Each structure stands twice: as structure tokens, then as C-alpha cells.
Amino acid sequence: MNEIFHNLWPEYDSGRFFCELTAPRPDVGPVPQWLAERLQTIGLEALRSRASAAETDLIDLGVTFTVYSDATAIDRILPFDCIPRILTASEWDLLERACIQRVQTLNLFLGDIYGKGQVVKDGIIPAELVYGNSNYRPEMKDFPVPHGTYLHVCGIDIIRDEKGDFRVLEDNARTPSGVSYVIENRHLMLRTFPDLMAGIKLKPVDDYGRRLRAAMAEVAPGDHADPQVVLLSPGIYNSAYFEHVFLAREMGVPLVVGADLVVEKDRVFMRTTSGLKPVHTIYRRLNDDFLDPEVFRPDSMLGVPGLIRAWKKGNVAIANAVGTGVADDKAVYAYMPRIIKYYLGEEPLIQNVDTHICREEEGLNYTLANLDKLVTKPVGESGGYGITIGPRASKEELETVRETIKANPDNWISQPMIGLSVGPTLAEDGIGPRHLDLRPFIITGRDSWVLPGGLSRVAMKKGSLIVNSSQGGGSKDTWVLAERYGQGGKS
Amino acid sequence: MNHMRDPGLLARDAEGLFWMARYLERVENIARLIDVTQSFESPGFETEAWYGLIRINADEANFRERGFSADAVHVKRFYLLDKGNSTSIPACLEGARTNARTLRPLMSTEMWRQINMFHRFVSRITPENLEGDALSRLCTKIKEGVQAHTGITQGTLHRDQGWYFYELGRYIERADQTTRMLDIKYTALLPRGKEEKRVAELTQWNAILRAAAGYHAFKRQARAQFAPEDVVHFLLRDPSSPRSALLCIRRIESHLDDLRRYYGLSTVAEALELSEMLRELILEKPLGHILATGLHEYLDLIQIHLHELAGAVGRVFFRDWRPAPISAQKQVQTQVSA
Numbered sequence: 001m002n003e004i005f006h007n008l009w010p011e012y013d014s015g016r017f018f019c020e021l022t023a024p025r026p027d028v029g030p031v032p033q034w035l036a037e038r039l040q041t042i043g044l045e046a047l048r049s050r051a052s053a054a055e056t057d058l059i060d061l062g063v064t065f066t067v068y069s070d071a072t073a074i075d076r077i078l079p080f081d082c083i084p085r086i087l088t089a090s091e092w093d094l095l096e097r098a099c100i101q102r103v104q105t106l107n108l109f110l111g112d113i114y115g116k117g118q119v120v121k122d123g124i125i126p127a128e129l130v131y132g133n134s135n136y137r138p139e140m141k142d143f144p145v146p147h148g149t150y151l152h153v154c155g156i157d158i159i160r161d162e163k164g165d166f167r168v169l170e171d172n173a174r175t176p177s178g179v180s181y182v183i184e185n186r187h188l189m190l191r192t193f194p195d196l197m198a199g200i201k202l203k204p205v206d207d208y209g210r211r212l213r214a215a216m217a218e219v220a221p222g223d224h225a226d227p228q229v230v231l232l233s234p235g236i237y238n239s240a241y242f243e244h245v246f247l248a249r250e251m252g253v254p255l256v257v258g259a260d261l262v263v264e265k266d267r268v269f270m271r272t273t274s275g276l277k278p279v280h281t282i283y284r285r286l287n288d289d290f291l292d293p294e295v296f297r298p299d300s301m302l303g304v305p306g307l308i309r310a311w312k313k314g315n316v317a318i319a320n321a322v323g324t325g326v327a328d329d330k331a332v333y334a335y336m337p338r339i340i341k342y343y344l345g346e347e348p349l350i351q352n353v354d355t356h357i358c359r360e361e362e363g364l365n366y367t368l369a370n371l372d373k374l375v376t377k378p379v380g381e382s383g384g385y386g387i388t389i390g391p392r393a394s395k396e397e398l399e400t401v402r403e404t405i406k407a408n409p410d411n412w413i414s415q416p417m418i419g420l421s422v423g424p425t426l427a428e429d430g431i432g433p434r435h436l437d438l439r440p441f442i443i444t445g446r447d448s449w450v451l452p453g454g455l456s457r458v459a460m461k462k463g464s465l466i467v468n469s470s471q472g473g474g475s476k477d478t479w480v481l482a483e484r485y486g487q488g489g490k491s
Numbered sequence: 492m493n494h495m496r497d498p499g500l501l502a503r504d505a506e507g508l509f510w511m512a513r514y515l516e517r518v519e520n521i522a523r524l525i526d527v528t529q530s531f532e533s534p535g536f537e538t539e540a541w542y543g544l545i546r547i548n549a550d551e552a553n554f555r556e557r558g559f560s561a562d563a564v565h566v567k568r569f570y571l572l573d574k575g576n577s578t579s580i581p582a583c584l585e586g587a588r589t590n591a592r593t594l595r596p597l598m599s600t601e602m603w604r605q606i607n608m609f610h611r612f613v614s615r616i617t618p619e620n621l622e623g624d625a626l627s628r629l630c631t632k633i634k635e636g637v638q639a640h641t642g643i644t645q646g647t648l649h650r651d652q653g654w655y656f657y658e659l660g661r662y663i664e665r666a667d668q669t670t671r672m673l674d675i676k677y678t679a680l681l682p683r684g685k686e687e688k689r690v691a692e693l694t695q696w697n698a699i700l701r702a703a704a705g706y707h708a709f710k711r712q713a714r715a716q717f718a719p720e721d722v723v724h725f726l727l728r729d730p731s732s733p734r735s736a737l738l739c740i741r742r743i744e745s746h747l748d749d750l751r752r753y754y755g756l757s758t759v760a761e762a763l764e765l766s767e768m769l770r771e772l773i774l775e776k777p778l779g780h781i782l783a784t785g786l787h788e789y790l791d792l793i794q795i796h797l798h799e800l801a802g803a804v805g806r807v808f809f810r811d812w813r814p815a816p817i818s819a820q821k822q823v824q825t826q827v828s829a
Contacts, residue, residue: 234823245595272499
């Protein structure tokens with residue numbers, strides 16, 4: 001850490017972890033120092049009072065997610081940390097290319113496994129992992145989608161290890177959420193901390209809605225000049241409802257719930273005051289299971305009877321496509337580096353975290369022998385549930401995990417414990433290091449586009465590695481520097 | 492050339508706008524009624540005055556079932572604190588906010604923010620706020636909360652067909668509430684002495700005019716000699732009084748007509764017919780006759796017609812859409828996003 005930081009924040013110590021602000025990077029220039037100096041000028045007290053005013057603002061504006069415990073619903077905000085995370089122009093260049101590479105691969109993979117299944121026949125991935133996967137939808141077999149795009153919206157969780165190398169932790173290929181916070185966080189920074197940002201050129205984040213709408217129009221069936229796009233939400237009781245509202249507004253399309261839509265003669269319509277109006281593309285934030293009670297869960301009250309029929313007739317587009325969950329499964333993830341190479345003939349631009357697959361004997365033995373050093377994760381879960389961090393678990397916890405894994409090894413993977421990078425974060429005892437990850441969002445219609453930056457989630461608790469909002473994580477504004485700053489930041 | 496398209500309006504959103512407006516209008520009017528009731532209170536007869544509020548809202552059964560007894564404190568709590576009473580201010584505001592939540596894609600950020608903050612204010616009303624002079628201040632704050640909403644809506648809500656449904660809800664509710672405000676006279680007690688009675692009656696009519704925000708305007712146009720039918724005329728038939736039943740019904744007719752004219756909603760016919768009948772009902776009979784044969788029954792009849800009109804708007808425009816059963820909520824919550 002260079003002297004300037006040392007003088008400004010004598011207590012700040014990122015330890016063995018890569019620090020997203022103080023670590024030297026070739027093209028970051030003087031930006032981190034400016035930031036540190038500006039924070040110093042504002043002072044801790046003023047930072048805290050501005051941060052708390054900003055949080056009240058979020059509550060008033062209803063930028064919230066809803067947490068349900070027993071019978072009560074509580075509107076919570078995603079805690080916001082005012083010290084941004086900075087990505088340099090060259091880092092972003094790599095991230096952007098890596099994200100596109102990954103989404104391209106995932107789309108080719110999905111087209112293949114719902115088509116000829118060449119990737120399985122060629123022995124790249126075991127058939128059982130694909131066709132035996134609970135998220136594989138046989139209904140999708142031999143049903144080509146426009147432009148081969150299955151993942152219209154994808155979020156890729158990326159972390160940074162002790163050396164500062166990026167690693168892909170997880171693909172989110174179903175209905176990834178969090179993008180609204182990327183944009184709201186930027187607005188919040190502009191409103192509340194304009195003095196931190198003054199004069200620093202950043203890549204803008206406000207093009208997301210337009211891009212999403214354009215992609216939805218590109219995949220619409222037929223040749224409508226202006227296809228009707230809708231956002232299908234489970235409704236106001238869903239924890240991500242704010243985001244659904246946000247996206248509907250940014251796209252300028254109606255937010256509908258299942259009851260608003262009806263299928264007649266294999267075409268989808270929405271119920272308006274002047275009768276039924278045709279719908280061409282549905283950006284759905286509803287899980288596969290609930291989409292159509294005629295095909296999936298018959299007890300679904302959120303879906304639209306006949307929707308899949310209309311889709312298969314080519315009368316409506318659904319984004320993301322049905323059956324994409326198989327691609328973001330934690331077991332399939334382990335094979336991604338080989339799958340990328342198989343389709344594109346390229347090495348992954350950003351590597352996976354090393355993954356041991358417990359359904360394979362070697363992986364299982366290794367995992368069981370090293371439980372205390374590994375992070376174990378159930379496959380097919382999301383939101384950070386069911387994860388055990390070996391080095392932090394008690395003996396009893398490890399024994400429970402051992403029994404659970406042995407009972408059903410197919411359901412588990414393990415990974416080495418990665419020392420996630422940290423960023424300076426405003427905490428009760430001053431500015432301290434907190435662990436971070438990054439979720440860039442990629443939109444794909446005909447082509448792919450990556451929203452500059454992404455959601456930087458931060459574990460607000462000291463030492464915690466779990467950044468999920470459902471488990472007390474917060475977020476930061478993510479700055480992508482719009483230009484390469486000279487060889488400044490002398491460290 | 493105009494390249495913009497008419498985005499249409501979801502039937503569910505039309506219904507949401509209609510009800511959000513109704514709920515908020517109701518909140519303002521309950522606050523007005525409570526304020527006027529307080530001025531009807533005469534020493535020794537507090538209970539009668541306050542229980543009158545329960546009667547004009549036809550809340551007798553509801554009030555009993557919620558476990559309240561007929562005294563002033565309980566009536567105030569029933570309307571200002573009891574979230575479980577569907578006709579209370581907190582419950583109406585909850586209803587307004589739930590609708591607002593579904594309408595957020597259509598509403599301005601300012602509207603949502605104000606409802607959100609107003610909701611928080613109302614959910615924090617305490618029993619102390621209902622005591623003594625605090626009550627009138629509380630009513631003022633509540634009225635101002637709705638007025639802020641109305642003003643923000645006026646200045647920021649997009650004037651497409653959604654706005655018409657919002658206005659329909661507001662005016663149907665307002666007309667209904669004005670008739671209830673007049674009806675409060677029906678339950679009010681009067682002293683026996685002739686002169687005392689005359690003074691008390693004048694005080695009560697004035698209080699009603701103040702509750703309807705019409706006191707000064709009424710004075711400007713009333714005869715020197717006070718006559719009760721002038722007040723009734725002012726609140727039912729004056730085309731310039733912003734809360735009169737006639738003004739409300741004329742607005743309703745004009746909005747329905749605009750929906751047909753500008754948005755091609757020819758299905759307004761049934762509702763238009765009902766509103767014409769309603770207008771005739773308000774205007775046809777001499778007031779002297781109405782007062783002699785029973786104002787209460789007459790007001791009841793207007794309320795029934797308003798109810799039918801609201802029903803017709805619902806049948807025609809919100810028809811296809813059915814809300815999901817409560818059990819669907821659990822499914823909504825299980826829709827996890829990664």
C-alpha cells in the first residue's frame with residue numbers, strides 16, 4: 001500500500017487480500033488517491049450522515065426488496081456503501097470479453113443439448129449431468145429459438161483472488177436479479193456524493209433499459225415494426241418486485257402478472273380496458289415451473305395456461321428461454337472451461353474457481369478428505385443457501401456436512417476457499433476492508449452487450465465472505481474508468 | 492407526424508388507479524368527518540355525537556365485531572388506529588399503497604414517494620394523537636397528506652386513459668362522502684328550547700359546510716336569512732362547489748364521455764346511462780319536498796346509485812381480470828431469483 005493511503009488511513013489493512021482500491025494497477029492512475037483524499041475531506045461524520053440520508057431516501061423511494069419471516073413482510077433496502085469499487089479500463093476490457101465469451105458458449109451449449117447433443121456424444125460432459133439434471137426441460141427438445149439466443153439476460157458472478165486474478169464463481173442463467181441496483185446506486189451517488197465523482201470519467205450505466213427493450217424486440221416473432229413487449233412478474237409480494245417495476249419503466253413496457261395474459265388460438269394477449277391486445281415478447285421474471293400450468297406445475301396460479309403452446313407455435317418469444325437452468329447448474333459449471341474450448345476453440349478468458357465434483361469418485365474422496373479446507377455447495381441452490389465454509393465451520397458442522405454429502409454425493413461440489421478481494425467500506429469503526437464480488441449483466445438479442453460494471457456486492461460484516469442480499473450483504477457503486485489513466489498511482 | 496403509439500391500459504391497472512383514488516379520497520373524507528364530529532360534541536352528549544359517525548358509515552356491525560363499545564374514545568380509535576377495520580384511515584391508506592405498488596410502473600416517482608411517506612406517518616398514529624386538541628391537528632395533517640397526493644398527481648400523472656379511471660374513482664367516492672357528510676345532520680341531537688334549537692342547528696350546518704370546505708363560498712352566495720335547504724342545495728346541487736354531488740357527477744359524465752371519444756371505449760354506454768339517471772335524481776325534486784319527506788332516505792338512494800355506477804365501471808372495464816387468491820401469495824414468494 002502506498003504512502004498516501006497509509007497516511008490517510010493508518011488503520012486500514014487489507015491483509016493478504018487484494019484490495020480493489022489501494023492495490024497498484026497499471027492504468028488506474030491517480031483515481032484511487034483522489035478518492036481517498038476526497039473521502040478524507042468530507043470526513044467520517046459527514047460521510048455517515050450523508051450515507052444515512054441516502055438510505056432514508058431509498059426507503060422513501062421504495063428501492064427495496066421484501067423479506068418474509070413467518071407471517072410478516074418487511075421492506076428492506078439493500079445496504080449501500082458510499083465508497084465505490086473501481087475497475088480500470090483494461091480490467092473492464094477483459095471482463096467484457098470474458099462475459100461475452102461465456103454467454104456465447106452457454107447459448108451454444110443450450111442449443112446443442114436441446115438439439116443434437118453433440119457435446120455429450122463427444123464426451124465433453126457426462127450425459128447424466130445434462131439429461132438427468134432436474135433443470136433440463138425435455139419440452140425444449142428440437143425447438144430452435146430465434147438467433148440461437150436462450151440467455152437474453154445473464155448475470156455472471158466473478159470474484160478476485162489474493163493475486164488480483166478474476167475468477168468466475170457462478171453463472172446465473174435463469175432470472176438473474178440485481179441490475180436495478182447498479183443503476184439506482186449510480187443515481188444515488190450522483191445525488192448524494194457528487195463531490196466524490198467530480199471530474200472522473202466513468203462509463204455510463206443508463207443504457208440498460210433501452211438495450212434490453214431492443215433485444216426483446218429483436219427476438220420477437222414475425223416482422224412487427226414495433227412488437228409488444230411485456231415484463232411478466234410474479235407480483236407485488238415477490239422480493240424482487242421493485243426490480244420488475246424498475247425494468248418495466250426503463251424499457252417503457254407494461255408490467256403484467258399471469259392474470260393479465262390470456263392465450264387464445266395459440267396467441268398471447270393482454271387484457272386491457274379496450275379488450276385483448278396482442279403480446280409478442282415476454283421478459284419473464286417467473287421461474288420455469290410456474291410459467292404454464294398446462295405443461296409444468298398444474299397448481300401454478302402465477303402463470304398463463306397455454307403459454308408454452310403459443311411459444312412452440314412461434315407466436316411469442318419468452319426471455320429467458322425455458323430450460324436454461326441446466327446451464328447454470330453448479331455441476332455443469334465445473335465443465336465450463338472444457339465446454340468453452342469445445343465450441344469456440346479458445347481458452348477461457350477468465351478461469352473458473354477449481355471445482356471438485358462429488359458425483360465423481362475422485363472429487364468425492366478429495367472433498368471428504370479436505371472438508372475443513374473447502375467450501376462445499378449443494379448444486380441447484382441459489383442465494384448462498386446451504387453453503388458451508390470449511391475453515392470456519394465447527395467439527396459438528398463438518399460432520400453434518402460429511403453425512404449429507406455421503407448420503408447424496410451427486411448433489412454436491414466443493415471448491416478451495418478463495419480469499420475474496422476487499423474494498424474499503426464505511427463501517428462502525430471507520431473505514432475497513434470488506435469482501436466483494438461482482439455480477440456483470442449481459443444482454444443478448446442478436447448480439448451480446450455487457451452493462452459497464454455490474455453489481456458489486458459487499459459483505460458488510462467484518463470478515464464475512466457471504467455477499468448475498470438475503471444474508472446481510474450490501475452493495476457499492478461500480479465505477480468503470482472510461483479512459484486509461486497514465487502510469488500514475490505510483491505505488 | 493406522430494410516431495408515438497397508444498400503449499393501452501391493462502384492465503388491472505385501470506382498476507388499481509380507480510381504487511387508489513377512491514381509498515385516498517375516503518381517507519380525506521373520514522378525516523373531515525371526524526373533524527366535524529368533534530365540533531358536534533356537546534357536553535354530556537359525546538357518545539351520541541361520535542356514534543353518529545358509525546351510523547352514517549353503516550359500520551354498526553363491523554364496530555361491534557371488532558370488540559369496540561359505543562363511546563367517543565372507541566369510535567376515534569376505530570377510525571384512526573384500528574388497522575383491522577377495513578373502513579379505518581390506516582386500512583384505507585394500506586389499500587391505497589398496495590394499489591400504488593402495483594401501479595408503480597405508471598406512477599411518477601414523486602407520487603410513489605409521497606404515498607410511501609404518508610403511509611408511514613399514518614401507521615405511526617398513537618392513542619395520544621387522538622386526545623384533546625391533538626385530534627384536530629392530526630385531522631389537518633391527514634387532509635394535507637391527501638391534498639399533497641392530489642396536487643402531485645395533478646402535476647405529474649400522465650394524462651392518458653389511466654388518469655380518467657383515477658378521476659372516476661375519486662369523484663364517485665367524493666360524491667358518496669358528501670352525501671354522508673350531509674347525513675351527519677340526521678343523527679345529530681338538538682336541544683329542546685326554540686331559540687337554543689335554532690342556534691344549535693345553525694352551528695351544526697355551519698360545521699358541515701366547514702367540513703366540506705364550503706363555508707365561505709356558501710356565505711358569499713347564500714340569502715341573508717338562513718335556510719337549511721340552502722346548505723343542502725349547496726352540497727348537492729351547486730355546480731361550482733368542488734365537493735357537491737352534482738359537480739362530481741358532471742365530472743364523471745364528462746370523463747366517461749372522453750374515454751369514449753378519445754380512447755374509443757364504446758363500452759362506457761351502461762355507465763353513462765347510470766350517471767345520467769343519477770344526475771336526474773340529484774336535480775329532479777324540489778328540496779323542500781325532499782327535506783319534508785326524509786333527507787336521510789334520499790341520501791341513501793344516491794349512495795345506492797353511486798354503488799351501482801361503480802359496479803358498472805368495474806363490469807365493463809375491469810371485467811376480464813380476476814385477482815389471484817390469497818394462496819397464490821406463497822407461490823409469489825417462492826420465485827427466487829439467483
